Amino acid sequence: MAIKRNEYLKGCGYEEEIMEAISAVASDLGDVNSLEVIPMKGAMTNEVFQIIWQTKKGDDVRKALLRLYGDGVQIFFNREEEIRAFECISKHGQGPRLLALFTSGRVEEFIHARTLSAVDLRDPEISALIASKMREFHRLNMPGPKKVQLWQRMRNWLSESKTICFPKDITNFGLDNLDEEINMLEKLLSEGYLQDIGFCHNDLQYGNIMMDEETRSITLIDYEYASYNPLAYDLANHFCEMVADYHSHTPHILDYTKYPELEERQRFIRIYLSSEGKKPSNAKVDQLVNAAEKYTLANHLFWGLWGLISSYVSKIEFEYKEYAKQRFEQYWIRKHTLLNSPNMMKL
Template sequence: MAVKTIELLKGSASIEEIIEVLTTVASDLGDDVVDDLSTLQVIPLKGAMTNEVFQVNWPTKNGDDLRKVLVRLYGDGVEIFFDREEEIRTFECVSEHGQGPRLLGRFTCGRVEEFIHARTLLAADLRDPDISALIASKMREFHNLHMPGAEKVQIWERMRKWLGEAKSLCSPKDATFFGLENLDEEINSLEKKLSEGYQEIGFCHNDLQYGNIMMDEETRSLTIIDYEYASYNPIAYDLANHFCEMVADYHSDTPHVLDYSKYPGLEERQRFIRIYLSSQGKKPNNAKVIQLVNAAEKYTLANHLFWGLWGLISSYVNKIDFDYKEYARQRFQQYWLRKPTLLDTQSIQL
């Protein structure tokens, strides 16, 4: 593609800075062709909602093959959601554990990553029993990673911080419509109720939608990518997040629309959690499965608040073509719809 295509990579950094980093990356990989910008191919990748993501190709030194890297341009205002330097440290640490792509280079508004030669999952893949079983086992592996920092729950303080940001950004009309004044009490109450009893804490991805899972078709091995929101949390929260993501199709004509008729039924959730608990070779008893199924279902409420706030804030700060405010409305609607059932009834029995 011609130099004109390089314009796709423009962000807050100059195009010259991005090309300089790509040139260094090419040199580190043993290539020397990035000096000729006409040899670069830039392919936008769809489905990202926090960043803009591109596949960038150039001929290798022998000219017979293409070198592929991934270029990530950070979205506007995303520093509200997480600390970028901390996210980079997480990225590098996960990579050191052999769990994700390598960091190849950084520039002011983004970075260059190793290109994973695997396909990104699609929404329908999450409902394939064989692929779902692979995801369950991979989640358990991810949760057992030993990462820097205190192994303590992060979700509640992060949610409170986001609520403060939402209150400062929102118009009075939106603040009233989304009931922001009542959410402090909701978060406090939910934390108290969901924190009762024993909880297993693990290193959670916290955004395990299908677009953040890649599969090598030959080996059937999975790679979990994109760790912006990763932190220690109850594993039940991460399982709930994955179940909630089954209602979304971010590659449809209406990517913001969530279809809750696609939420996995009890049998499907039970099967997933049984595989998750069995993946390290020890068969769980029914009581353990029941406990985690119930906990994950209740933690869907925390997920709805978390991503509802994310969508509302994003509608003010992110310019990606996505109806963030309508997405937020749907998540808050599900919170209020499901709260009475999940908190005021007996636990689910298998």
């Protein structure tokens, strides 16, 4: 078998093991003549590659996806739990199949669909498909305790950041004050329907959403951060991701002028609530819209901590610290308005 461009894997420490896994998968799925490894852009937690091979007959090209785990990601989630979730989601028919595991990563089924772009999230038709798929995903019955993971995960990350960050960053990012902020948000947002939970993706940026152009079906991928959480939090996360373009010349820069207006958020949530055939009342829609707005605050702290920690542990080329700065700034800019507006007080 001829292996092309495997220089991308050199120096990772597990090259031989990786190539054995790739070769085994390729052999199981086709009579391999040559195999090529091509890096894919846009990933910020792992390194992702497309594996392409041609059969000996030369009339068939097949693909798989290679995921190499990023440095330090064990800080953010438990890899064994993530793999169990991946396999369970696959069994539910919601994502790609797991083809092979090795020490530093895995090989996954290649989804023959288009990864969405930043502008796709604002397309009303595509947005409606995403809303319905989110509702379906949230209804998955996954193993493990069905309780909110958000707050403890943030506390763990805050503790980790205080351990690894330089004193200057601890001061500049106000880490010593974040315990109080997290406690305040948890108390405020743990009331009644604000606490309606389901199995959430928690990282629903456009790069984790794929669409089959022919069938218009949506597939959600990459479940590293998936867990049971408040449904409003996952909706808030998706709205916040509309300000990002990770494939621009400045992928770390967030443009908050692109945050969806009220009408767009209402439309998304109305479709989300209608996806099971029941037409929601305007009051129900507004209730969830307002709840999601509150949860944007938790989302800013969550990804702010992620960015700050990643700036110390990740080798992926991305301005993590600047990204973190923008998320924390947005938290403080929006906090007073969101927690003191009349609509928020009614919650």
